[in-house]
Amino acid sequence: MQEHTTEPLVDIDGRRNVTDLLVDRAVAAPAHIAFEVPDADPAAPWRPVTTAAFLADVQDLAKGLIATGIAPGDAIAIMAPTRYAWAVADLAAWFAGGVVVPVYETSSPAQVAAIVRDARVRLAIGGADQIEVLRDAFAETGTGALGAWSMDAPDGVARLAARGAAVGDDELERRRIHADLDAPATIVYTSGTTGEPKGAILTHRNFVGQVLNIAAAYREVVHPGGNTIIFLPLAHVLARGLQLICLASGMRIAHLSDTSRVVETLGTIRPTFLVAVPRVLEKIQAAAAQKAADARLGAVWSAAASTAVAWGTAAEDHARVPLPLRARRALFDRLFFARLRAVMGGRVDYVLSGGAALDPELSLFFRGIGVPVIEGYGLTETTAPLTGNLPHDIRSGTVGRPLPGSTVRISAEGEILARGVGVFAGYRDPAHTADAFVDGFFRTGDLGHIDPAGRVVLEGRLKDVIVTSNGKTVVPSVWERAVETSPLVAHAVMIGEGRSYLSALLVLDPVAAGAWADAVGAALERDASGALTEVTDARLREHLQGIVDAANARVSRSEQVRRFALVLADLDDTELVTQTLKIKRRTVLARASAAIENLYR
Template sequence: PGTNDLIALAAGGADVADDLLELRRTQADLDSPATMVYTSGTTGEPKGAILTHRNFVGQVRNVAAAYREVVRADGNTVIFLPLAHVLARGLQLICLAGGMRIAHVSDPTEVVDSLGVLRPTFLVVVPRVLERIRNAAAEKADGARLGALWRAAVRTAVSWADHLEAGTRPDAVLHARRAVFDALFFRRLRARMGGRLDYILSGGGALDPDLSRLFRGIGVPVIEGYGLTETTAPLTGNLPDDIRSGTVGYPLPGSTVRISEHGEILARGVGIFSGYRDPAHTAEAFVDGFFRTGDLGRLDDDGRVVLEGRLKDVIVTSNGKTVVPQPWETRVEADPLVAHAVMVGEGRSYLSALLVLDRAATEAWADAQGIRLDAVSGEGVTPISEPGLVAHLQRSVDAANARVSHSEGVRRFALVFTDLDDTRLVTPTMKIKRRALLERSGNAVDDLYR
């Protein structure tokens, strides 16, 4: 209530003449700016991207055409990403154009509890939400002394999804195992998500392929896609009847993708923005008429896009080794206690990492182990050196190191707590702003090289 409420806003327009209102309503054409959306700034300064009405209209028409099974008049969804994010903005328009009902939930922590009431037919999430659902299910199973059964259920779901992706028939044993685990776990998980969920769309970050397979095996397929502020949300996407875990799918109708000689994903199409607010930024953003996404990737044998990290995140060590951090980081972030893994080592002789802990999950783990963690307060970065916790996460680091070459493995790591609700540190899609974290973590990083 007060000067910034909607009633005050309406009152402020009381003296606007009808003819002026009509002029403002009708004077924009397809090539007029519709909005300016700032990039998240995970690797640098946020930039104001100017998106036109043509960008949004093109995306609405083309995305709706590609996802008719998902966007339908008898469906509904929940949007919990802030509308400052282009994915939420584009999704809202696509749903409105398709006649779908939309509910908005402002607090991401309330989303799961709201699903039983709102009962969506599809949901757009960032990978972290799916990780939380999986981790909560695992915790509940452990609490009921069913942890071993839950882990067997996960393996069964992943195997089931492997058959679906390969187009092969599961054998009778797998059929029977899945039926048992469906009764024990999967049916309850689907009910927890509202009971009507046909598909989950995931974007805003890399999704662990096994996490995608888990949800598909449970009976809720995850359609992973890829886009940026500058592409007006989706650029590529898996299709409902053609999902390949570990990829972000094909270029969507109206869009073209190619890979540069340096491995950068280049894009052209209806959703590509008209430029940045600063013309100097615009000049650097295009090559041969294609937008430079800043993301590294490749095309698989079928033409699907596979993401391989951010160009600006690439680390060059002092011995000249070039390392893309994302594969290692994604594997470590599969651990429920790790909110974000950030590899460091630019200009250094070996690689290290900061593991930003999920406070609630870590404190619950510590309580279960009878370990007391030091109180943490303030907005800085607090190192955590509890030996039991370090030993526990050493296993996740070792497992990630085993999946990459020796020179791409991390030799030392530090555990830290920080405020993950701080928008100066974390984007609306729950990605860490690497530069901001490293600026706050100077001493912790320096200690890794002493």
């Protein structure tokens, strides 16, 4: 049985709860800029907010929550786009002694109702486009006795904070320190790729332990001289964990909810560190390749990309770089790489990639252009990162060693098991908790192994394993990830359970596929009813056949896909795609049943 442990770097027992992170930082550096907030002034579109000012905003809202009737341990839902007000509400709920229930802004009314019912939410804070959904959910479920308060309306959160004028500082401090490290801090409902969402209870110990240990391990990345943009949903535990790490370490934070404005915001904020899912990195590389092709420099770009991968490989191996490679890299840096870094703001030292496995060659490419990618791995139930490469020790194709305070074990079946400071207390439903642990370790549901250096290598999801009719066991993730490197493919789903051969559904990226169709004069129309629409355009099939052939070349013959179908889908449908942009395999297979049957005729 494989197992690897990394000892903690920080003793957290002297901390009371998560709120200490903000209080301690405000004492140490009250005038330091903690946030940059969008402002209407065109001359200064981002307004600085100091740590002391943020603390004051948090305290005012916390007093309002107390005055309105929030008691210690009460559940408070937050449903809004990623923004400064989200951060204030999050910390204010903890200062008031509450338990935060984050809700994704795109959740359906049925999903919201299920969450507020299960968590017994007493009060909610929402954005302008979410507040009515919250109120309807409260009316349907009989919860929310203290109301749903808008972040934007004049009679919303501002009035809620004003209610707290009569609450004294002593009362606020009693509430702030009411929860200890082992008290619930938040209930996060998992996105549910293979089943119904479950409410994971994360404690103050989980957050404090993760924040302080990760900050200590990544001092080169998270420091008072750095800054970042958070555009992941703050309902996701990774974004909230990142926010707390930056806040405790003095790293400036800017929030961005409109992802279409990422490029312009990067140029203005000029971050030193970013967190992105692999799909974002794939799109950056694909956009650069397309721009080069449009300028009739496709062959030159291919040579540049190969050079970047070679440079990244040498850097990982700490090898001496040959003079010809140095010369090529210098040339391509002037032609392409410097411009790519400029698009990312020009100051990015590192990118953290999580949420899905990153193609090793893509990681090497970004290292080669001068933006190393630190790949990590974690789940909601591990309070985000469980393992991670370190800035001075990156190995592409792995997700690094267990982070400080964590242990990873590989079961006899190849499942990744986890124990440590970030591992959650359990689910709301005790039956779910009982099924989630074995010998004191959390069962992640992911397959993997530990390499000789102690690094974890992901191999796919345990529930996604396919057993064909001839008894061959296939883990589809390697093939699927290879196909998903194409900008045209948003999701690849291998099929073959109980079948004589493997096939696949390629769910097209609507933007990239639409651009392709416009370029060649084709018409791609999606079924408005929500059904998956099969695309039979011969030119598109021929183009993607090459991608499928390349993916087949990376796996054994028994793992190769013989036939595939192209489908269009509504990728904003939360019944089909999780809030973390993972495809719900069961749903896509059910909706594409007709196309699947055609693959086996």
